[in-house]
Amino acid sequence: MSAGSNSQVVHAPVGTVVAVQANYYRVRLDTFIPLEARGVDYLLCTRRSRLKKIGQQVMVGDRVAVEEPDWVDGRGAISDVKPRQTQMDRPPVANANQILLVFALAEPNLDPFQLSRFLVKAESTGLAVSLCLNKSDLITPEMRQKWCDRLHQWGYDPTTISLHEGSSLTALQHQLANTITIVSGPSGVGKSSLINQLIPAIDLRVNSVSGKLGRGRHTTRHVELFRLPDGGLLADSPGFNQPDLDCTPTELARYFPEVRQRLIEKSCQFSNCLHRTEPNCVVRGTWERYDHYLTFLDETIAHKETLNHSSQVEESTKLMNNKGEDQLQVEPKLATKKYRQPSRRTQKQTLRDLCHDIEESRTESD
Numbered sequence: 001m002s003a004g005s006n007s008q009v010v011h012a013p014v015g016t017v018v019a020v021q022a023n024y025y026r027v028r029l030d031t032f033i034p035l036e037a038r039g040v041d042y043l044l045c046t047r048r049s050r051l052k053k054i055g056q057q058v059m060v061g062d063r064v065a066v067e068e069p070d071w072v073d074g075r076g077a078i079s080d081v082k083p084r085q086t087q088m089d090r091p092p093v094a095n096a097n098q099i100l101l102v103f104a105l106a107e108p109n110l111d112p113f114q115l116s117r118f119l120v121k122a123e124s125t126g127l128a129v130s131l132c133l134n135k136s137d138l139i140t141p142e143m144r145q146k147w148c149d150r151l152h153q154w155g156y157d158p159t160t161i162s163l164h165e166g167s168s169l170t171a172l173q174h175q176l177a178n179t180i181t182i183v184s185g186p187s188g189v190g191k192s193s194l195i196n197q198l199i200p201a202i203d204l205r206v207n208s209v210s211g212k213l214g215r216g217r218h219t220t221r222h223v224e225l226f227r228l229p230d231g232g233l234l235a236d237s238p239g240f241n242q243p244d245l246d247c248t249p250t251e252l253a254r255y256f257p258e259v260r261q262r263l264i265e266k267s268c269q270f271s272n273c274l275h276r277t278e279p280n281c282v283v284r285g286t287w288e289r290y291d292h293y294l295t296f297l298d299e300t301i302a303h304k305e306t307l308n309h310s311s312q313v314e315e316s317t318k319l320m321n322n323k324g325e326d327q328l329q330v331e332p333k334l335a336t337k338k339y340r341q342p343s344r345r346t347q348k349q350t351l352r353d354l355c356h357d358i359e360e361s362r363t364e365s366d
């Protein structure tokens with residue numbers, strides 16, 4: 001190992017994992033890196049086997065300590081992972097502060113029910129949620145105003161832009177400075193195009209909207225954090241069209257700003273009110289998304305029943321396996337999916353996506 005020439009460089013510097021590539025982690029250090037002089041501002045790190053032994057996963061967004069940095073080869077080893085403030089499963093990112101939900105005003109058409117589903121899913125992460133509506137060049141100013149008024153009623157203040165017309169992005173830049181933001185939304189709405197304009201140096205792959213359905217073609221495959229010129233990190237994410245709602249039926253209502261507003265001044269008669277037919281309910285009413293709420297509620301009830309059923313099966317399997325042993329021994333479980341470690345399947349999938357990407361970029365450069 002060669003020592004750094006700069007006195008600011010400490011022995012085990014701290015940084016943020018900005019990408020995971022097979023068994024390597026790309027770590028951007030907080031302090032000056034000698035490599036920056038060569039135009040490289042990260043270390044490619046492995047994970048200490050001690051961390052592997054204790055099952056400590058390392059994910060994009062993790063704050064880590066790096067041991068024995070080798071400034072000549074740009075290598076190091078992650079020796080410690082700081083406790084996570086937040087953890088998202090899809091995309092797998094630790095320590096994010098906010099979600100920037102991007103939708104297109106057209107191509108693909110803005111479907112209010114789909115938007116509502118994405119908003120509820122985003123709210124359920126507990127992160128701050130903001131909304132950006134792209135492709136305003138494809139609709140009239142009156143239509144755009146209509147959407148903004150409608151979304152105000154929902155409790156949101158969307159930023160409308162047209163990346164093709166080169167709208168000013170200053171308002172968005174302010175929102176994104178000094179935070180870790182996940183850019184999310186359906187396929188083909190312009191997430192990667194937006195990041196490309198915010199950070200011109202990175203040049204993410206953008207795809208044309210294809211086919212009769214007017215959808216994009218899932219051009220973005222794996223998660224990576226990109227550094228904004230004003231500080232702050234952005235994660236692009238692959239577009240998907242129908243996020244699952246995995247919150248509990250009682251949690252659901254609080255993911256609607258309209259409901260939160262109603263519950264500031266008054267409360268329902270029953271504390272476990274699901275706001276359907278219960279007497280003296282202050283949430284049931286004529287607000288636009290009440291129907292969305294009822295549809296999502298059915299979905300969360302069905303989800304809960306599936307969970308109950310599978311945990312009963314698991315429980316009885318355990319009891320059968322434990323016959324003769326202490327039958328009260330039950331493994332503790334984390335209540336919500338969002339704080340669990342990413343599953344092996346997710347990791348394998350990410351890895352497959354990465355390998356595919358590497359293959360693809362090889363083919364492209366051939």
Ligand SMILES: Nc1nc2c(ncn2[C@@H]2O[C@H](COP(=O)(O)OP(=O)(O)OP(=O)(O)O)[C@@H](O)[C@H]2O)c(=O)[nH]1
Binds near residue numbers: 136208240
């Ligand atoms: N008309 C119009 N088209 C746009 C605008 N912004 C992006 N597009 C086009 O929309 C298509 C999809 O853009 P992407 O940036 O790849 O979309 P994405 O959301 O990253 O898509 P996925 O990676 O598949 O999730 C591309 O053909 C872009 O050129 C815009 O402001 N107006």
Ligand SMILES: [Mg+2]
Binds near residue numbers: 205206218
């Ligand atoms: Mg994309």
Ligand SMILES: [Zn+2]
Binds near residue numbers: 268
């Ligand atoms: Zn109620």
